[in-house]
Amino acid sequence: MFFSEAGQFSTSYAADRRILRLRQERGVVWAILGVALLVVPFVGNDYWFSAILVPFLVLSLAGLGLNLLTGYAGQLSLGSAAFMAVGAFAAYNFLLRLPGLPLLAGFVLGGLVAAVVGVFFGLPSRRIKGFYLIVATLAAQFFVQWVFTQYGWFSNFNSSGVISAPPLLVGGYDFSDPAGRYVLTLLVVAALTALAYRLVRSDLGRNWMAVRDMDTAAAVIGIPVFKTKLLAFAISSFYLGVAGALWAFTYLGTVEPHGFDLTRSFQVLFIIIIGGMGSILGNFIGAAFIVLLPVLLSNLGGSLLVGIIDVEQTENLQKIIFGVLIIAFLIREPDGLASLWQKLRARARLWPLRH
Amino acid sequence: MEFFFEVLIGGLLAGIMYSMVAIGFVLIYKASGVFNFAQGSMVLFAALTFVSLLERGVAFALALVITLAAMLVMAFAIERAVLRYLVNRPPITLFMATLGISYVIEGLAQTLWGSQVHGLDLGVKDEPFEVSGILLSQFDLFAAGTAAALVIALSILFNWTRIGLSLRAVADDQLAALAVGLRLQRIWGVVWAVAGFVALVAGLLWGARLGVQFSLSLVVLKALPVLIIGGFSSIGGAIVGGLIVGASEKLAEIYLGPFIGGGLENWFPYALAVVFLLFRPAGLFGDHAIERV
Secondary structure (H helix, E strand, O other): OOOOOOOOOOOOOOHHOOOOOOOOHHHHHHHHHHHHHHHHHHHHOOOHHHHHHHHHHHHHHHHHHHHHHHHHOOOOOHHHHHHHHHHHHHHHHHHHHHHOOHHHHHHHHHHHHHHHHHHHHHHHHHHHOOOHHHHHHHHHHHHHHHHHHHHHHHOOOOOOEEEEEOOOOEEOOOOOOOHHHHHHHHHHHHHHHHHHHHHHOHHHHHHHHHHHHHHHHHHHHOOOOOHHHHHHHHHHHHHHHHHHHHHHHHHHHHEEEHHHHHHHHHHHHHHHHOOOOOOHHHHHHHHHHHHHHHHHHHHHHHHOOOOOOOHHHHHHHHHHHHHHHHHHHHHHHHHHHHHHHHHHHHHHHHHHOOO | OHHHHHHHHHHHHHOOOOOOHHHHHHHHHHHOOOOOHHHHHHHHHHHHHHHHHHHHOOOHHHHHEEEHHHHHHHHHHHHHHHHHHHHOOHHHHHHHHHHHHHHHHHHHHHHHHOOOEEEOOOOOOOOEEEOOEEEHHHHHHHHHHHHHHHHHHHHHHHHHHHHHHHHHHHHHOOHHHHHHHOHHHHHHHHHHHHHHHHHHHHHHHHHHHOOOOOOHHHHHHHHHHHHHOOOOOOOOHHHHHHHHHHHHHHHHHOOOOOOOOHHHHHOOHHHHHHHHHHOOOOOOOOOOOOOOO
8 A cells, every 4th residue: 555556657768767666665765865864964963963873874885885796796795894994094195185175076086996996806806706705805804904004104194093084074064063974974875875776777787696696607698707796896895985984084083994994894794684685775774773783782781781781791792692683684584674674565565455 | 044944934833823723614614515704713712611611720621521512512502503594595694604603602702701811821831942043932843733633633533433424425415415314414513513622722722822812713814814725625725724824924024024014914814815816716725616507
């Protein structure tokens, strides 16, 4: 009933190929965007902006980047944080060394540098696949972190290797307060998400999925496998790079190379496992889960279990819960929370009938 | 030149320590095709359990037996709770499940035993002595001897026992093994238990060297390039890979470090592994996959 497509006919190819084909879908998406952009900035408080909403959005974008590579193109990567670091440090240096460069151009340039680095570390995918490829991405992870700590130039010779956000000015408006940073992040993430939706439905996206499902078969039907993989590395790293720049500038404000360590890579990987591999919506659900669960657990631990469990133990407990959840998801819901959403949607279509 | 040999031999011996962790990987990969990221946390769990028992006044031998029993229980629990439900899933799913397992084991180990650093004394001194002008560490030699004993014990287990025979059968062809009546699930449990035993040995050696602490679980990151160079399915490969990684990272640190900056042992083995892979995509001794559509 809510999602009925009855009576909605596509009268042109363009209409048929829309991402949001149903009136209801368009309504929901625009409503969410409208509320997020026009209502939330005025009603939210600073804690929500800087501790929950901004990291949620940035991690969704990072998850999206990894999902393009792992969920769509099938190339497992444990080096996401490295590409985030490249994006952050590159954007920082562009904005520092080219005075007058617009902030958004800095993000784009940072993303492009990350893409180049991504392509470089994707080169081994010509001969290596599967688990062996993890090594190439781990090489990226450790090498990039080492370079940024070793060579002071990248952090403008800051004694502790920390980079700080430039003034967040876009088109004369100052986005430096928490609400502004939220809006800026939201706009960037929304634009890149829309682009990703187009991308995975383009022929490049179809090629990615063919390579993911079986690259030998993809090669047989004439898909340029290596080029497709490299493009996946490039575009995924671009997204991760922009996410890294946002992480550094709009979320943390200051960040050191250590902030992009292997733990961060795992965090991004968990987002796509929990959210759903090969789903764009899933990244947002997964990121919400990853951001909210620790908050929830520490609140629970703070109120219910005072005295029984100390702070250190909640951290361990959190680890166990994460581990169990990941295993549970892989067993019960291999397509992640996004597939729950799909089922819900299918139910809503028939409601109030059952079949 | 003497200095070169000293670095080389020190590196080779350090490499054997990496091999110890890598062997645990190889066992599980061979028998079930699972790339077990949790091996590092199993090392941590084993070492932490053993040390904590010792500190509570349990005798050395008894602590060893209890820890072994704990690893055994853990192995079968993992099989029962996780692997059983993931049969026939893509290898990447299984890999990610072991990531989850490693989180659970790490959390569990630290919940049970706390996260402070423990010292572990195996009664072997970590003091260098001189052999024809080259400084050698007694502890390194002890570790090498242990590794050799471990490899011999494993090859006896694999080649001359009934259980080893079934392990090899499963590694060779799971379907065929099922068809002749082998119980796959029990065999997986056994393999994980053997890997748990290897983790215990590795944990004791690494723990004696670094102290038993959380960073012990990170040795898994040292073992990865070792595995890649040696190939996932060869115990001999794990040893050779360990030697190559150990020697080359020490040599790189000494001879390359001054030019591009120190502390490169974190990424150098990986770069080396990638170069190896470009020439031999399945490692030195790995099985070459034949693909068909």
